[in-house]
Amino acid sequence: EIVMTQSPATLSVSPGERATLSCRASQSVSSNLAWYQQKPGQAPRLLIYGASTRATGIPARFSGSGSGTEFTLTISSLQSEDFAVYYCQQYNNWPGTLTFGPGTKVDIK
Amino acid sequence: QVQLVQSGAEVKKPGSSVKVSCKASGGTFSSYAISWVRQAPGQGLEWMGGIIPIFGTANYAQKFQGRVTITADESTSTAYMELSSLRSEDTAVYYCARDLSEWLPHKQGDAFDIWGQGTMVTVSS
Numbered sequence: 595e596i597v598m599t600q601s602p603a604t605l606s607v608s609p610g611e612r613a614t615l616s617c618r619a620s621q622s623v624s625s626n627l628a629w630y631q632q633k634p635g636q637a638p639r640l641l642i643y644g645a646s647t648r649a650t651g652i653p654a655r656f657s658g659s660g661s662g663t664e665f666t667l668t669i670s671s672l673q674s675e676d677f678a679v680y681y682c683q684q685y686n687n688w689p690g691t692l693t694f695g696p697g698t699k700v701d702i703k
Numbered sequence: 704q705v706q707l708v709q710s711g712a713e714v715k716k717p718g719s720s721v722k723v724s725c726k727a728s729g730g731t732f733s734s735y736a737i738s739w740v741r742q743a744p745g746q747g748l749e750w751m752g753g754i755i756p757i758f759g760t761a762n763y764a765q766k767f768q769g770r771v772t773i774t775a776d777e778s779t780s781t782a783y784m785e786l787s788s789l790r791s792e793d794t795a796v797y798y799c800a801r802d803l804s805e806w807l808p809h810k811q812g813d814a815f816d817i818w819g820q821g822t823m824v825t826v827s828s
Contacts, residue, residue, distance in 0.1 A: 595765065628814035630748075637798055637821055638740075638748065643814035649803075650816075681748055685812030689762040692738070692812055694748040 596620050596684050598695035606703040607672050615698045617665040617682035626686035629658055629667045632697075633678045641680075642667065669700075677702055705730035707737075707799050707819035714825045720787040723822045725799030732780035733757040736802040738815060739773060739784040741795040751797075754782060755806050789826045796821040 597620040607613045617627070625645040630638035640649040642658035645665055655670040669676055682695040710724040725737065738753035752763035756775035763771055772785045782799055800815035 624811075626811050630815075632748075637818035638800075638815075639818075640803070640814055640816045643803055643816075649814075683748070683750075683814070685814060688753075688810070688812030691764045692750040692753075694740075694750065697747045 595691050596623060596687060596693050598682055598684055598693050600680075600682060600695035600698050602698060603696070604699045604701060606701055608703045609674060610671050611703075613669040613672055613676075613700055615667040615669075615680055615700070617660075617667070617695050619663045619665075619684055622662045623684040623686035625661045626684060627658075627660070627665050628683045628685065629656075630681045630683065631676075631678045632681065638681065672700070676700065705801065705817050707801060707817055709797075709799060709819040709822045712823040712825070714827065715789050717790055717826055717828055719789050720785060721789060721824050722783055722785040723797050723799075723824070725782045725784070725819050727780040727782075727801070731805070732775075733777050734805045736806055736813065737773075737775065737782040738800050738802075739771075739782075740798045740800055740815075742798070742821075743792070743795040746795075751784065751786075756782065757806070786824075789824075791826050794824065794826045796823050798822075 599618045601616045627645045629642040632638040646658045679697045679699045733756040736755045739751040754761040754773045761773040775782045799819040801817040802813035803816040
């Protein structure tokens with residue numbers, strides 16, 4: 595099973611600042627990596643797929659990069675609505691197990 | 704616009720089973736994989752398994768092998784997840800989620816762009 599790790603666990607950022615979130619896979623997942631945003635009491639929302647492609651309706655301040663085992667989600671200028679938990683997920687080894695990272699909570703500094 | 708609507712909250716006794724439904728409306732059902740993802744209170748997301756309705760065969764995470772059964776009914780555009788031998792640790796919100804794109808041969812897997820609203824399952828004696 596591919597293990598996903600995320601860092602940091604919590605990121606405290608002021609509105610308007612840049613946030614950089616990291617995700618690492620225990621083995622290569624190529625570019626088969628997605629990022630999700632989840633707010634309390636809500637289902638996750640897809641932000642990025644294919645490591646760097648924004649999903650429909652996602653603002654340009656969200657960007658993804660990386661391939662293989664190292665990935666980054668960048669939020670260029672944090673808005674109030676961006677404070678949430680962010681998960682990465684690999685989907686490289688279907689029909690094997692698809693795995694999520696443990697999440698990074700972005701909160702207000 | 705495709706929507707996934709899940710069945711309501713459940714309270715179950717340890718050792719029993721639960722079956723959660725996920726009905727798709729507003730779009731194609733059979734050629735998109737549906738996965739089930741759960742989230743224990745205050746915890747992260749955990750993929751349980753998935754199914755491509757047009758084929759009817761499911762793929763399960765090793766952790767849940769033998770305890771989970773995922774099925775799909777093309778005639779009603781509904782997917783189901785049944786979890787047996789419930790224990791307190793199975794208390795969680797259970798989500799269904801649809802693949803971003805249609806199934807294709809040699810497709811590795813996909814991100815999930817449409818999610819159900821979640822079903823809370825509480826296991827308590």
